[in-house]
Amino acid sequence: MKMAKSNIYFSLVIFSTIFIQAQSYLLCYQCVSTHPGCGSPFKWLWYKTVSCPEEDDICVKVIEKIGAEERITRDCLSSLKGFRTDIPSDKYEGCRPSSVDLKLGNYVNNSISELDIKRNHYDSTTWCFCYFDHWCNSANLSTSSNLLIVLISIYFFVRNIDQ
Template sequence: MIIKAAVTTLLLLIIHTADAGTYCYRCVSTHPGCSTPFNWYWHTGQWCPEEDDICVKITERKGPIEVITRDCLSAVKPFRTDIPADRYEGCRFASKDVKLAHYVNNSIAELDIRRDHFDETTWCFCYFDWWCNSGFSNIPSKFLVGTIFMLVKYLLH
């Protein structure tokens, strides 16, 4: 009886925290395990600061060089001006900011104040599932669904 009450309380806490916010991976491909074969064992997800936040995966390419950034949208909004206007589920190319660094007279080419170093920038948005910005694998969320299913099955028997 006590075990069933504890399991029920744990299940209610999981369901309550699921509505509290978004849980996303937050890393850059220079970190170990954060590049193209994403290794979710190395990176635990983190809560996003805003309640109605969206997970993003930003892929920037120039020739063979690829930089992948996984984060919450509210964390990259202050310094990225190439966020697409359409932020629904899926991937799309970055928008162009024609006024970026227009009034800056800077002769240091390494600063990249116009953000035109990368040839191709793709933004992928997801908000229907936790840890959804890992790429193509949603193993942790399947693990969570499986755990909840097993707890419900245990409560019913």
């Protein structure tokens, strides 16, 4: 019986190592608050998670406010880099206001204010960055990581074997 038990422990260690290495990329939620359940409060069961394409990617939650209206965008930073010019240069964990691009829309004379050529349509834009945990761009509540889930399931699996 001891030999079978040590084989089970060994296979669980191998499985958890493979599982943790397979999860080397960060998982983030991807949605916009114009979709139901993506605003505040966030219904995390409704939305898929995406594996961020870059190895050192960051989960982002962008909060844009105009008056009482609030628009929240959740995604990977690499997905927003292509078209957003107001990304703050400080991308450490936490929230900070957007940066101002002084050259944006300088040579455009447009009378349609809804086009937001200069990105001044919103009263305030806040960028929240996180990269220490999977699915961290959900709400302000802390979420559990895959490693913790694996360790808890290993514990209960081994506990049921002993009985």
